[in-house]
Each structure stands twice: as C-alpha cells, then as structure tokens.
Amino acid sequence: MGTMNNSSAPRLPPAGRRARSARARTNGRPGAQFDGYLWPGRPFPTAYDEMFDGDGVVRSPYRALYESIAGMDSADLTARAAALDRAMVDQGITFSLSGQERPLGLDLVPRVIPAAEWSKLERGVAQRVRALEAFLADIYGDAQILADGVLPRRLLTSCKHFHREAFGVNPPNGVRIHVAGVDLVRDEEGSFRVLEDNLRNPSGVSYVMENRRTMARVFPDLFAKHRVRPVGDYSTHLLRSLRAAAAPNVADPTVVVLTPGIHNSAYFEHSLLARQMGVELVEGRDLFCRDNIVYVRTTEGERAVDVIYRRIDDEFLDPVHFRPDSVLGVAGVLNAARAGNVVIANAVGNGIGDDKLIYTYVPEMVRYYLGEKPLLPNVDTYRCWLPDELDHVLRHLDELVIKPVEGSGGYGIVFGPTASQRELAALRRRIRTERRDWIAQPVVQLSTVPSKVEGKVAPRHVDLRPFAVNDGKDIFVLPGGLTRVALPEGSLMVNSSQGGGSKDTWVLAARSSSAERELASPALAETSTVDGLAVEQGPELSTEQQQQQQQQQSSQ
C-alpha cells in the first residue's frame, strides 16, 4: 500500500481510451469496467478526473481503490450496488424529487481526498467561516464594512435575506454560523473553488454519516486498505457547539432540534441529529414563549429551552416578526433571543451570506476582517448589477452559466451553451430589468470521479459540500462532506433536486498521523441516548401546516 513508485503505477488499459463498444465482453479482463472511461469523444473531456491523470495513470490516492474495482467482475459490481441501494432503502433515507420520495442514490465508488489536500481545504473553509462570522456580526451591528465602502450599502439593503428584525440580536458567544455548508467544485486544473456558501440551514450531513455506514457494511475490504477518517462523530461536535452557544450562566443548557415536521424532506436528518445528540426533536407547537423565555412542553410540565437548533426558514420562525400566518414557528422567539434568553442556531438573517452577489465580495471580507489572503478562490463571477460586467454577460450569454442570486437546488439556472435562442432572448430581457437578481459564471467543467453506470464505470461530475461547525473557539470541518454526483452523462447539475446521487467521501489520514480511522475498531458506535422526557404532542396538523412544512428550503 502506497509504496509503489510511479513507474509501477497502475494505468488505464488501452480499451479505456476507446469508445465503448456495445458488444464488448467485459467479464474476466481486469479493468474492463473502465472501458471507454477516457474516450476523447466524451462530454467535457478537459474536466479534471480525480482518478486518472491525462495519460491514464492512476493518481496515487486512488491506486488501491482502482485495483480493487478493476479486480471485481461485473456481476460482483452489480451485486454490491444492489446491496447499497437495499441498505439505503432499509435505513429509510429518501429525499423527495418532485414530490416523490426516493432514495438518494449512493454511488458505489467512493471519492478519495488525500490528507494534504484536505488540510488545505479545511483551513480554507474555516477561514471563510471566520470571515463570514465577522461580516454577519458587523452587518447586524454597526456595519463598519459599509461605512468603509468595501461593499456598497445598497447591495445589502436590497438583499431579500437581509433581516432588519435581526439587528441588535447578539448571541452570547458571538457565533451565528453554528453550521456552514460551503459548496466547492474543482476546476479543469484540479483546484478547489467555492461555488456558494450555505449559512442558513445547510442540509445533507445525514447522508454523509449514513453513506459511510452503508459503505462500511458493503465494502469492509476497501476500508481495510485505506486509512479513512471517520465522520460518525459529527453530532458530538454539533452538540458541543450548540451547548457552547448558550449563555454562560446556564450550567447545563437544554438544546432542542426544531423541525418543520414529518412532511419536510429533510425530516430524516432532523430526527437523526436529535437522536444522536440525545436532545428533543420538537415542532413549533411543542414550544412557546412567555416573557421572552422559550419553553418546551413535556409530560413533566414546561421546561426552559436555552438553544434551538432550528431547521425552519427565517420567514416561518416567528410570526410576530415574519410571516404572521406561519404555523411552524414560535411566536416571540426572536425577542427571546434578543433578550439573551435563548440562542437560535443558525442565527436569523444569515441568508445575506448566501446571496450570490454578496458571495463575490467574500474574498474582500477575508482581507478586510482577517487581514489574510483568501485560501480558497471563488468561481469567477460576473455581476449583472455592475454595468461593465452586465455588458460582458449580455455579449457572452451563450457561453456562460446564468444563475439567480438567491435560491438553491439548481432552480432557475440557465446553461448558456445549451439554451435555445428563445430562452436566451427571454433571459436577456429578464436580466436587464432584474439586474440585482442575476450573476453569471463561466461553465466550470466540474471534476469527474468514476461512478457506476449500468454495469460499467464512467466519469461523472461531482461537487463537494464540507460541513463546518463553529463552537466559538474552533471551527471543526467534518473530514469528508457530501459529494454530490450528476448521474446523467455530461450533466453538470449535481443538486439532488435535479436528480443527482451522492458518494461516500473519504478523507485519508496522513500516514504519520495518529488520527482515528474508520473501521479501526470493530463497531461503528451509534449513540442513541434519548433523554427520558417524551415531548407532549400538540394538536394535529392542518393542511396548511403540512404545506408550510414542505415549503421549507430543504434542499439548501
């Protein structure tokens, strides 16, 4: 393991560079699964492949994995894939696609990130979170960055997620981004770039943990050949961060997870996190606020709540300040947070950091607040808001990807190269009238990782969402993260709402490190220490409630 020098490095067999013939026999010949993998006629042939370099030589972090897969025959591959699917369905992990619940496909080829690369990413993500924390504190305080002209005031005041209601809410330990999901892509050179920041309710960490559990069951042999860093302790870090967020006078803070309810597509995740942390999973109707203190109704009476890990959008959180018709939230909770009696995690108003126009200023923020050089570059972005850049966008509309500044899940994105003239003309008109609402980026040919497609292995485009947890002292970045994969051939849309799958993401431990590794101990510990108090159920749901539960931007 890992002692091979380059001359003996495995290499893609010649068949891997030819178009795959429909009649090719695949059984028996090692590496036959990879036939046609690097065929020059494939879509986006210049994308960075994470397993093979341009000459077909297997990159070193992937060598053991390549040999294992190349050594499997097609029947074995198919059987293991079926086992994976079964395991996912058994665990009840589904996501909703156009209203239908189905498993988020777990691809059987894991993605591998070597230790050195990860440590760079980890520092870059943490730096970004620190800068964005400083930005949020500033904006919802004296807004020095606007006074200094680093970023125009009107950019902020026109942001739909700038919540003036959150002005003056100062969390006791200063943390507003308890959990961040920073979406990264890898460009043609193989460099990681930030595509967007998710500081509201980033979801998907349950897939990271469940994907790992499933892979460990189906491929124990692969784990024996790699030093994969574990991801199962995420909830420990989350709980530590949430407890640290409580006011210092609270000796033993009560934490709850607030979910929109079972009709929300991320409910599985909400319940998993609550169970693993050993805290109550509650809905808005289980909580109430009196004299700026939040209580949970339990069978033993009411009990004060110190920290709410909420998975409800700002607009639904408090009918006193936001949508008065919300039946999911807790009336008065925002003022309770303002009074310092409860901590809302993530904080209200974080959405300004997710705005794709404000995103373009994050490198400036890193320099302004931290006095550091940004470690992770953004994807180059043209702002239709600025006249010069608008001109460029309108002249090159058919070469760019045009995205709405807000919104997630891939909705509203237009790929210039594949859009029809009509679509482009309509888009051009919209951009001109709604300049604040659009940005454009060059088509980034996202990196590819081998993925199982119909009994073969083919390159498919991926992104990566690492999860960062801030406890106020340290920013922990879960070694792994969610790799989403675009399964249709040539697709660059990895968002699950567009029909993507996911991959187990392996961050390898440095050879010298004493870091824990997955499957090093016989059992994958699963904590399930639900606190003895059962939540007293509120009244039954109305149709309106069910609709609001589904409306939450669960795909963030």
Place this chain on the structure above:
Amino acid sequence: MSEESWQIRVVHSTGYHYASPATQSYNEARLTPRSDRRQSVVATRIETTPATRAYRYTDYWGTVVTSFDLHAPHTEFTVLATSVVETNEATEPIRDASWRDLRSDAVIDEHTEYLETTKYTPRDRELASVARELRKGRDPTGTALAISQWVHDQLTYRPGSTGVHSTATDAWRAREGVCQDYVHVTLVMLRAIGIPARYVSGYLHTRPSAALGETVQGESHAWVDVWTGGWWAHDPTNAIGVGPRHVWVATGRDYADVAPLKGIFTGGAKSHLDVSVELTRLA
C-alpha cells in the same frame, strides 16, 4: 402665547376588545418618543391592562420598541402610552444639496433605503411625472416644499376613506385620505426624483391657541423627513413646517416600519379596536 417651545403631555390609549377570550397575545409597541435636537423627552412610560412584563429594545431604525405578551385569557387589552415632551420652535428647511449632489453615488448609496419603492410607496407614473414638472426651476428643497403643498392641495382629508393597508396609489386614485396617505403620496413623489425621504410618525397638537392645562382630543399623526444635505421635516397634511406642536416618535421607509402597535393573538374571535390620543400643553 409663545410659539418657541412647548411642553406637551401625550396620552395614547389603545384598547382591544375580543368577542370571545383571546388566550395568548404577543405585541410590539412603537410609542416611545426619543430626544434629539428637535425635542427632549421629559418622561415616557407604557402600561398595559392586564399588566404585562414589558421588554424594551431599539430596532434597526432607531425606534424604541416595547414588547409584551399575555397568556391569561382576556377579552379586553389596553396599552397606555404616556409621554411628556419639550418641543422646539420650527426649524428652517435645509438647502445644502444640489440636484447634482443628490445624483452622486455616495448620496444614493447612503440613503438607498429612503429612495426605493416599498409596499406602501410603489412606483406611480402619474405622481412621478407631476414631481418632474414641479422640479423645473427649483432646487431640491424648493421642490420638496412644492410637492408637499401640491399633495396638500390635491387630496381631501377624510377619515375612514382609506384603510391601514392603502398604498399611495390607492390614496392618489381616491384623491382623499388621512395623514398616512398624504405622507405616502409625498414620499412616492420625492423618491421618484431622487430626493431621499422618510416617514415620520408622531403626534400633532391641533390647537395653536390652546391654554395651558387644556386637554384636546388628537390623533396619531405622520409627516415626512426630507434629506437635502441634512434631514428636515415638513407636514404635507397641513402644508406646514414641523414646529413646537409636533412630537415625533419613529422614522422609517413607510408606515410598516413605524406602526404604533403590531401583534398577533390566538383565540379571541373578532376584535375591535379603539384608540384615543389626548394632548395637553403643559408649558
């Protein structure tokens, strides 16, 4: 009697009456005046019946907000705000900005929130074109005064003709309204020609000749703040400057930012509201 400085007591009472008991209610009151160069607050307090534990904070717009919640079933709920305020004599409009200054990027960026349209102050082609007419041959300050006068002349003051949700466009179509509507129409026109302007809520003592200690029935009032190199106030409902009879409470982009009372309640079918404002000149 002196026009220079008044001391005014404001007693603003809001009563909610529910046909069946409300079980829970959460409210926010923006009823507390603050001291600045135009007025100084001698005393101010908010009480509720039934009594509640009030929490006070300052919002984004700088307004003092009092929030309170009630969890006992109730059919009546009264919020009583009492303040004593010393006001100053009327100040002159500020003439420190030219049209060119108002077009500068720095001014636009600084006052962006007071230049944009809002729910109550949407774009209106007709009002904008009148505003452009009134601008001819005038500086920004002169234009603002002309717009205020024009709105005063065009609209008829008629309580009950518009509702709390009426926009500037609604009021303009009806050619009538109350102070809130006069202000919204004025804001639409000022913003349409690039003059930053904001909504001011407060009170007006309606009797210039009032005897000391005499109490008059009044109402909540509203007027505009205009920025032409500095903020100054004008009252389009009465087409007068803002002077010793005006007490201001809150400023914002439109009525929604300064609503005196906002809240939600559960239970309590059909509520009705009665509001009374009593103003007394004390000195």
